[in-house]
Amino acid sequence: EDQVTQSPEALRLQEGESSSLNCSYTVSGLRGLFWYRQDPGKGPEFLFTLYSAGEEKEKERLKATLTKKESFLHITAPKPEDSATYLCAVQPREGGSEKLVFGKGMKLTVNP
């Protein structure tokens, strides 16, 4: 069964304190791994897609990396506006649909 586990479930950082979020996954065949940001009561906002082990993507203070079993979202010198829930999802290669299988998310709070 395809599964995504995110850790930690919640994280509190001081502004400027860098950290990493972990997403471990099991999937029959990986088409892609996706990171989203979700603000309270809103829909997820697309951040990154990673397709193969060793791939890295960056956007402002965020950097996503991928290995064969997990992905990391590194947050460098975070600001309060980075506070949100970060969702990791995998898209299995098998099957006819392009469904996403999500983890539970990681709630990040950045204090000023």
Place this chain on the structure above:
Amino acid sequence: ETGVTQSPTHLIKTRGQQVTLRCSSQSGHNTVSWYQQALGQGPQFIFQYYREEENGRGNFPPRFSGLQFPNYSSELNVNALELDDSALYLCASSSTGQGTYEQYFGPGTRLTVT
């Protein structure tokens, strides 16, 4: 470029009733996926529509059904509502056949079943 839109924003229904949620896909996208997100959980895949046909379904009962229209917009219908159906319903659009697999989400419809 117009993003994904959903209506209504909020909805309150009584157990046993039926509900229809609507989604307009992002310009240029031909595939629509629906997800259910319970409080504190990640989104769960309900089903996907491509070329007006269901193209994959998650572990949801048949009382969850959908449609896709020629303009790629979509509807999610839920019959015989149960209390556990209370959730944020998310629609996402994507472009099948273009070599990219990103799904872009709408703002969601918050459904409360009492």
